[in-house]
Amino acid sequence: MSYIIYAIPFFFLLIAMELVAEYVRKTDYYRTNDAINSLTAGVLSRMVGLLKALVPFALYITLYDNFGLFSLGENIWLGLVAFILYDFCYYWNHRFGHEMSILWAAHVVHHSSEEYNLTTALRQTSGSFLSWIFYLPLAVLGIDPLLLLTVGSLNLIYQFWVHTQHIGKLGWLELVFVTPSNHRAHHAQNQIYIDRNYGGVFIIWDRLFGSFQEELDNERPIFGIRKALHSWNPIFANTHVYQQLIKDSWRTQRWADKLRVWFGRTGWRPADMERNYPLSRVDLTRFEKFEIPLTTLRKLYSLLQHTLTTLVGLLFLLNITNLALNQQLLIIAWVIGASVSVGEILALKLIGWWLEIAKYLLLTTVVITQPIPGWLTITLTIFTILSAIMWRSLKKEHNELSNEKANFVPTS
Secondary structure (H helix, E strand, C coil): CCCHHHHHHHHHHHHHHHHHHHHHHCCCCCCHHHHHHHHHHHHHHHHHHHHHCHHHHHHHHHHHHHHCCCCCCCCHHHHHHHHHHHHHHHHHHHHHHHHEHHHHHHHHHHHCCCCCCHHHHCCCCCCCCCHHHHHHHHHHCCCCHHHHHHHHHHHHHHHHCCCCCCCCCCCCHHHHECCHHHHHHHHECCHHHCCCCCCCCECHHHHHCCCCCCCCCCCCCCECCCCCCCCCCHHHHHHHHHHHHHHHHHHCCCHHHHHHHHHCECCCCCHHHHHHCCCCCCCHHHCCCCCCCCCHHHHHHHHHHHHHHHHHHHHHHHHHHHCCHHHHHHHHHHHHHHHHHHHHHHCCCCHHHHHHHHHHHHHHHHHHHCCCCHHHHHHHHHHHHHHHHHHHHHHHHHHHHHHHHHCCCCCC
16 A cells, blocks of 8 residues: 555654754745745645556556566565565666656656755656656566555655755765765756766665765755756646657657657757757856745745645545546646646746636635535635635735846846
8 A cells, every 4th residue: 555645744744843943043945935836746746646657557467467477475574675676676767767858857847946855855746657667577576566555655755854954964874775965965966966876765776886976065965957947837847848858859850869859868969959959057156046036925825825735635635536537637637727826926927816716716616516525615715715815915016026027037
């Protein structure tokens, strides 16, 4: 079974504890807009991931039932072996996710934050379509599908805590396990850290296969990606590399290059694309984080909207077996729209207001017409009223903030 849904309350508890540490230590590891963007990506990933996993999981079961080489029993030692083997497969999945363009197009979401805190751990992709291939050997080895789900969820849960800057190096643990220090190096875009430290739980794989890099005291990690997002839109975060690959594959003249664009080394582009359509890259010597000034009111409004989106997402995950496919798709579509909406509000874009109106019109329709529990009706009504009150105030400051944004020129 998967333990992810049960771990979510503990994730938010640890985030709250890290925010306390942020206040006490007077650090600057959190920004409201970036944290909301990370958390939104996480909600989308869990919801969309359930539907995407149906076909791959069915294929895994077919391989397990018909081609499994061993018939393994159920005991604690098998679980430990499965956990280690899963992490080995994860290492190669993760490594190819950095080294092959089509896989990087999905994984890039996780690296797109220019901050590094516990919310970054939840910034997961919704557009991964090929990663399941790396775990099929476990079916042939006879790892039960339910055991696969169990060790896979435990692997992902472990990775949560290493996304922090409040924990330094941990002595001998650095030799065996993935730690906050060696994972900070993995998330950095400094040249010395690029494409290093792929392990999920065990850093041993990186030491064995030559991809390890220690976090250096004289080389402070700069987080983010070389082709910076400059956006708080979670859909753009999930699709921007795919968009670039499609453009390059369509425009390039050589047929071989049209395929190599997708399956070549990450960052490689055909010569005619580099010449005719050059891409800008971050100058790390002059690096500045992407930022748009926000008032306290706008931050609070955005947090309120994200809380609503998260509530709907959790209810979806807890009740998915009771929902028809059309209901599942409708809820996912609403969450996607709500996620884009809050991203555009954070970016001070006018379309965000129209999306907010559409979101609440649909929400009101559901409350009036659908047989939902009384407590949920009251909760959604409160969200709607509070949002309407704040919305009026935000509209008054919209023109002023839009002018500030118009004068903002990113230097990164």
